[in-house]
Amino acid sequence: MTTPDLSVTVGGLELANPVLAASGTFGYGLDLDDLCPPERLGGVVTKGLSPKPKAGAPMPRIAETACGMLNAIGLENVGVDAFCRDTLPTLVERGVTVIVNVFGASPAEYRAVIQRCETAGGIAGYELNVSCPNVSSGGMEFGHDPALLEELTRLCRDATRRPLWVKLSPNAPDLVATARAAVAGGADALSLINTIRGMAIDPYRRRPELARTFGGLSGPAVLPIALRMVHEVHRALPAVPLVGLGGIETGLDAVRFMLAGASAVQVGTATFRRPDTMLRIIDELAAYCRKTNTDRAASLTGALEEIS
Ligand SMILES: Cc1cc2nc3c(=O)[nH]c(=O)nc-3n(C[C@H](O)[C@H](O)[C@H](O)COP(=O)(O)O)c2cc1C
Numbered sequence: 001m002t003t004p005d006l007s008v009t010v011g012g013l014e015l016a017n018p019v020l021a022a023s024g025t026f027g028y029g030l031d032l033d034d035l036c037p038p039e040r041l042g043g044v045v046t047k048g049l050s051p052k053p054k055a056g057a058p059m060p061r062i063a064e065t066a067c068g069m070l071n072a073i074g075l076e077n078v079g080v081d082a083f084c085r086d087t088l089p090t091l092v093e094r095g096v097t098v099i100v101n102v103f104g105a106s107p108a109e110y111r112a113v114i115q116r117c118e119t120a121g122g123i124a125g126y127e128l129n130v131s132c133p134n135v136s137s138g139g140m141e142f143g144h145d146p147a148l149l150e151e152l153t154r155l156c157r158d159a160t161r162r163p164l165w166v167k168l169s170p171n172a173p174d175l176v177a178t179a180r181a182a183v184a185g186g187a188d189a190l191s192l193i194n195t196i197r198g199m200a201i202d203p204y205r206r207r208p209e210l211a212r213t214f215g216g217l218s219g220p221a222v223l224p225i226a227l228r229m230v231h232e233v234h235r236a237l238p239a240v241p242l243v244g245l246g247g248i249e250t251g252l253d254a255v256r257f258m259l260a261g262a263s264a265v266q267v268g269t270a271t272f273r274r275p276d277t278m279l280r281i282i283d284e285l286a287a288y289c290r291k292t293n294t295d296r297a298a299s300l301t302g303a304l305e306e307i308s
Pocket residue numbers: 022023024025047048071073075101128129132167193194195217218219220222245246247248266267268269270
């Protein structure tokens with residue numbers, strides 16, 4: 001068989017392959033350049049950006065768990081101005097598909113980040129983080145309330161003609177209701193999932209391992225939950241493009257998410273363990289396509305055969 005076609009279209013974006021770096025685990029796109037050049041990926045989702053720089057949560061803010069990790073970074077970031085000035089020009093020059101992950105403490109702040117990026121140019125699209133469990137105000141509320149989420153999405157939709165993705169909260173009481181709300185507000189695609197709320201305790205010190213007590217769980221431990229959520233939303237809204245993530249470590253994991261309904265995938269925690277993981281996943285995906293006589297990786301999306 002000839003080389004399989006790995007290109008996919010998702011939520012208004014054409015990607016050379018379906019493997020993207022997940023927000024918060026690949027810096028601003030160039031941090032792991034020597035081990036994982038960003039132009040070889042389907043795209044890079046930046047660390048969440050706010051209008052002004054943000055210091056984040058007190059230490060310790062990362063804890064290792066069985067099959068995963070907990071984080072409570074608190075959305076530390078350099079601010080949208082610094083990103084547009086210092087990093088974006090290099091990414092654009094190198095032909096990287098850049099998706100800016102956006103968050104704010106208010107709808108106006110989300111909109112301000114998008115408006116600033118629009119003046120910079122070269123950005124492929126946006127992903128709204130309405131699902132971060134580590135901030136005391138803002139993100140969480142939008143992701144849990146369908147009416148608020150629809151309003152926020154519409155406000156951001158009005159600020160850009162570029163593809164707009166909304167990253168859903170796995171902690172929301174009704175996942176499908178929030179998915180519908182984001183689409184009603186004008187989302188082109190939905191990313192799922194963000195981290196799942198959890199905690200870890202040091203039994204000898206009798207203290208939580210994270211300074212903020214609670215954090216977000218990621219890594220292989222969350223994969224079956226993420227897969228279920230992708231498939232649930234795909235069943236409810238089959239026409240809506242989905243970007244699947246949560247615990248992906250191998251090419252076969254990526255295939256699993258695509259079969260469940262995802263058009264593309266993102267890889268987060270696995271990059272911490274091995275910074276070149278995404279390059280390996282792309283190779284493994286191509287190998288799977290060759291082995292199964294799949295000409296186009298895009299044909300995997302939603303191709304799950306249910307057991308009747
Ligand atoms: C240290 C860390 C920082 C993160 N920061 C963000 C962020 O800024 N915005 C966001 O939408 N998601 C953020 N996430 C969530 C990831 O993008 C991803 O949704 C989650 O970790 C599940 O994927 P994984 O199991 O492959 O890591 C972060 C995750 C980690 C581990």
